[in-house]
Amino acid sequence: MSAVQSSNSAVASPPTAPGGSGAHPLPSRVRQFYALTKPGVVQLIVFCAFIGMVMAVPGLPSASEWLRMALASAGIWLVAGAAAAVNCIVERTIDARMKRTAWRPTAKGELSNRQTLSFATALCLLGSALLYFLINPLTMWLTFATFIGYAIIYTVVLKPLTPQNIVIGGASGAMPPVLGWTAMTGALSPEAWIMCLIIFLWTPPHFWALALYRAEDYRKSGLPMLPVTHGNQFTRLQVFLYTLVLFAGCMMPFIYGMSSWIYLIAAVVLSLGFCWYGFRLWRHYSDALARKTFRFSLIHLSALFAALLVDHYVL
Numbered sequence: 001m002s003a004v005q006s007s008n009s010a011v012a013s014p015p016t017a018p019g020g021s022g023a024h025p026l027p028s029r030v031r032q033f034y035a036l037t038k039p040g041v042v043q044l045i046v047f048c049a050f051i052g053m054v055m056a057v058p059g060l061p062s063a064s065e066w067l068r069m070a071l072a073s074a075g076i077w078l079v080a081g082a083a084a085a086v087n088c089i090v091e092r093t094i095d096a097r098m099k100r101t102a103w104r105p106t107a108k109g110e111l112s113n114r115q116t117l118s119f120a121t122a123l124c125l126l127g128s129a130l131l132y133f134l135i136n137p138l139t140m141w142l143t144f145a146t147f148i149g150y151a152i153i154y155t156v157v158l159k160p161l162t163p164q165n166i167v168i169g170g171a172s173g174a175m176p177p178v179l180g181w182t183a184m185t186g187a188l189s190p191e192a193w194i195m196c197l198i199i200f201l202w203t204p205p206h207f208w209a210l211a212l213y214r215a216e217d218y219r220k221s222g223l224p225m226l227p228v229t230h231g232n233q234f235t236r237l238q239v240f241l242y243t244l245v246l247f248a249g250c251m252m253p254f255i256y257g258m259s260s261w262i263y264l265i266a267a268v269v270l271s272l273g274f275c276w277y278g279f280r281l282w283r284h285y286s287d288a289l290a291r292k293t294f295r296f297s298l299i300h301l302s303a304l305f306a307a308l309l310v311d312h313y314v315l
Contacts, residue, residue, distance in 0.1 A: 036104070082121070089113050
């Protein structure tokens with residue numbers, strides 16, 4: 001992707017400031033492109049994919065398996081970053097209206113659509129090539145399908161169309177453990193889909209907790225998010241109900257036999273905590289509590305998968 005405003009010269013002239021006056025330091029421009037990849041989101045994606053990789057390998061990975069994991073993680077990171085950059089292009093106008101996203105380089109006009117699209121294309125091609133030639137074609141095609149699911153089906157079609165966008169679109173966001181599993185085995189399995197199911201059920205209460213205290217932003221953006229279309233109270237009830245369904249989903253690794261009591265204890269404690277946050281949010285709403293619920297949802301998923309990893313090695 002070109003790093004300058006001219007479409008023909010990525011190297012011929014130094015990057016310039018958005019306003020056009022004076023040189024723009026390269027590190028700042030690099031930070032702008034890096035911001036397009038939504039690093040926090042992508043890190044969680046790669047973490048979940050990495051758990052899928054580790055779970056697919058019986059015992060401690062060999063040196064060659066660690067290398068394979070590193071290469072697969074890099075490929076998944078590149079394609080996920082490309083999807084995030086495409087999302088920034090499509091939603092640049094919406095992002096500019098929302099406090100949470102107004103800082104993004106595309107929303108501020110610091111990076112043009114051409115620059116962003118070129119950057120996203122380069123990341124997607126590089127990541128896909130890495131996965132296809134150094135990992136396996138199945139992982140590449142599944143990762144590319146996830147790219148299409150997020151960048152096109154969710155962002156372009158579902159998000160502006162239905163308040164259930166995060167539920168339907170959550171399928172693509174739940175795929176990382178499947179990608180990790182196939183990267184190591186070259187095949188699909190029930191264990192991978194169980195981990196996928198957990199993330200799929202986790203996504204609605206996680207995202208709707210955020211949407212509750214950002215409802216005014218979403219109202220201004222024109223997006224049909226659940227708190228905007230169905231109101232605060234209905235959304236709070238949905239968050240609580242989904243935490244209950246998620247609790248059941250989190251029991252699946254133990255029920256299926258892919259984990260033991262270490263994971264079970266962690267899953268019960270974490271899921272009870274999420275249900276408690278969901279119940280309190282439903283009965284006694286405040287923006288502060290919605291923020292705490294959102295933050296706890298991140299702890300819940302990270303700790304749950306970490307417990308799955310510990311259980312895998314200890315027992």
